[in-house]
Amino acid sequence: MTPTPIPRPWLKFYEEGVPHDFTPSRLTLPELLRETAERHPNRVALSFLGANTTYRELWHNVQRLALALEKMGVSPGDRVSLMLPNTPQFVVGFYGALLAGAVVVNTSPLYVAEELGHQLRDSESETLIILDSFYPRYAAVQDQVPVKRVIVTGIQDALPFPKNLLYPIKARREGTWVDVPDSSHVVKYSDILRFQPPTPGASKRTPRDLALLQYTGGTTGTPKGAMLSHCNLVANAEQARAWMTDLKDGQEVTLAAIPFFHVYGMTVAMNLSVLIGATIVLVPNPRDIGMVLSQIETSKATLFPGVPTLYNAINNHADTPRHDLTSIRACISGSAPLLLETARKFREITGGANLVEGYGLTEASPITHTNPIFGEQRSGSIGLPMPGVNAIVMGEDGQVVAPGEVGELWVAGPNIMLGYWQRSGETAQTLREAHGQTWLLTGDMAIMDEDGYFSIVDRKKDLIIAGGYNIYPREVEEALMSHPAVLEAAAVGLPDPYRGETVHAVVHLKPGASATEAEIVAHCRQHLSAYKVPRSVEFRSEELPKSAAMKILRRQLAKEALEEREAQKSA
Template identity: 75%
Template sequence: MTTTAHPRPWLAHYEPGIPHDFQPSGRTLPQLLEQAAKHHPDRVALDFLGRTTNYRELWFQVQRFAHALQKLGVQPGERVAVMLPNTPQFVVSFYAVLLAGGVVVNTSPLYTPHELEHQLNDSGSETLIMLDSFYPRYAEVQERVPVRRVIVTGIQDALPFPKNKLYPIKARKDGMWVKVPIGGKVFSFTQLRKSQPPIPQPAAVSPGDVALLQYTGGTTGVPKGAMLTHENLVSNAEQCRMWMSDLKEGQEVTMAAIPFFHVYGMTVSMNLSVMTGATMVLVPNARDIKMVLTQIARTKATLFPGVPTLYNAINNHPDLARHDVTSIRACISGSAPLLLETSRKFKEITHGANLVEGYGLTETSPVTHVNPIFGEQQEGSIGLPVPGTDALIMDDAGQPVAQGEIGELWVAGPQIMKGYWQRPDETEKTIRELDGKRWLLTGDMARMDEKGYFQIVDRKKELIIAGGYNIYPREVEEVLMTHPAVLEAAAVGIPDTYRGESVHAVVALKPGMHVTEKEIIALCRAELSAYKAPRSVEFRSELPKTAVGKILRRQLAKEAAERRSTANSAD
């Protein structure tokens, strides 16, 4: 498979000052934090509901915790699962694991015991750092996973006085308090951090080493870990830094509401903030829109990476008028298509903040394309490839299509993953060598116009994106098929004005069997994170299939969307 050198029309539409070329700096992620502590020691790094930590203290805490992990036996290359919301403990844990030479396994706090069990086993994680309130889910599976040590912390450990004293009282009142038995293989995060000398044993870490296992689905829907190296993640933060050309070193305030356990939040909210000496305003629950608004107003946040549902929720919040959000200057929206109306209204309420759409994948650390922040922004477009990123539109034979025609989007650059953890066959399907570069086959169907702006037109992978979260049909379908009355099932995405898409289940029942929509949804909610569970269920006598018996998900999705549109019109 060969191709001639292809033009890069997007370069002519870069904003002034954005470099056309990019070379990785060769830094590791802990070096980003070390340099921030050196250049901005007194700058507030973390602001958690009013309690602040400067970069000097953050680096000190990271070194202490890294030493604690080494004393517990964490070895270079060992996987450490981090199951925390956006709290100071997440930031400390993330960089400390890497400083100790370990590999972070980002673990969603939304996981059910079933999902947690799969990820811990697949990654081989022997250490788990988690919030105390999540402990019961781990306790359900602890005998079936390789975890040798559990480190627990609580929200109260990071709160300022008197909130740290009041939080446990409120948690008990709300039935959310969990008393975790410290001892044996269960350790206190706070005690470990306090009891260790500050300097860890140096771990030999190079830019090409794997830093993170970020789990994703892909074509099969079976979650697998994308191996992202220090170079991948640092390069992507540097690429975003170049794109946001007006960032002021040591002066920005980032509203860190999107989860750090999501690769987009981790790169654009956390790593980019550390790289630029920005203050991170940590919000542990982005669904608490009133809290988000309160923190924006209190801290005068200037940057706000997010997802369309978050911006839309802010635009339409009943208390919006009581909060000043005009400090926000720029936002990059990722993970799902951004509606023009959402962008327009957000610009209006912030008095001019530029909210632009971007594109990326877990496998690309994640950003590959973004609309210009101040230049030409095209409606419905994911924008231009960021510096150092190449992009092609290819046909099924692996040849470039004509300009403006639809094909599969391939991307290349320093942010492309090393491969899938322990799945060389899946890696081989996803990454190709061409013209001396490693290209990632995104599975998304796209087109490029004459200016180099790209537009996603369809999903080859049949991925469902609800509220910025990736949902893989196979994972939902496997749960649907566990019901004794279900003969066959399909999960598809249908348009949702709030979430972008929602999960719609289509099932055929066994002869003589009966089950209700409510029962199907309840089954899924018991086995899957809430955002993955179907919000509607359709019953059919049989599901449409291809000649070889493959269920036609796209047909089902199209028909369901048309019915919903017709019903809405009738209303």
């Protein structure tokens, strides 16, 4: 079936050097790493708390792990779950499992035992690579999951001497040390790397083969595994490379604070960095803003992919003025809407770093749109489709809407998933054949202007309908965040007997700041139509709840607000 040409008005706004047409390479992910190791064998690939690993050493460790997995009985297509923070072991585990022909299953370190058990069962993972401090959560469900072999590692395995000896002492003193019991199915990661010689191995998979099960965040129901192929993931890294025209092969330094177990961090902070031979500075805890700041300064990081809550935290951290952040050249913000005030202040404190908003979904590997790094950036816009991505805005009648009209965003390209793991029904609802292409129905309401710049109005499922009016939370949150006392904010819909729903604001104030409900509402009235103004404001003394990818959990806030309302009624 020949694809029907889709108008692409956005091409005229591509920066010089960005290709109008895009064809992904025929590489698998292990081949991507091998080629970089051949080009830059002595370049530092991983920098972790004083320990450096070159690309040659990284490739050798990946080969060691792949051979060990094969000897343990892992066959091509088997699932290997990784439950690790941003450490060298994650990178070795990811590429090593893929070199062995396995399928990686990214697993959030924030999962409680029940969530871990569900994902291990759903993915049918027989192998788990896990940090020792997370082991008790696995132990709680080990009799309920199909796991046959566990590879356990610790932070100390990646530290230089003498930190590797001192870390266990420190952890025991702080009460965070976990003794993993001896078991026939438990193997130490350190033993694998110590005793396994690096053995050259050819990739056992093709670009079209499944590489990753990336589970959605579960904000719309039970998490489901998006099936991403080697081609999907390599293509998206190459699309990002094509977009960022000034990247210098073998010279960049990426500050990797965004978690690798999240698809955005995995693609932009890890796979893109490997593609261009960048040094990856690993930050295991992105919530430790002090460490993030010091690592940027000491490493002279040039690339800093992140999420809005991370940039906002840096903007408002007490130590930020004491650190030199001017080495940063480019930042693509993903995972959640980038509010205008957050972007403005971050550019100011970094001396003009190009912080631009992008957009993507787990099911798209994930990036589909971003603003030009050096070209025209439009406030409030997610920018232009990436090279190789087609995008349309579809009306409820099944017809493409005109520029400026709201509809559901559909995207197509080489980065679009194969489907959902063992969920053919949900796959059929999410992927649609049209115009000779396979389209991903994003569930996001969007507008495309006449120049091809797209803006997300909001998620369909987050839409607040009050008195028959559609209210998009992002609009309300922009108004809330422009108040000088507000550090974080979310807008949610609560049931209302008269209007159907009403807007409820949840805010967390900056340290030392104060504001009343009346002041917040009055401020919003200056920026919003009357029907969009919050009817109630809730103040939180602690930061708002976030997912593992640091997205504010609107639905959790709505549920808690509703429970509080019901409790007050019955009191």
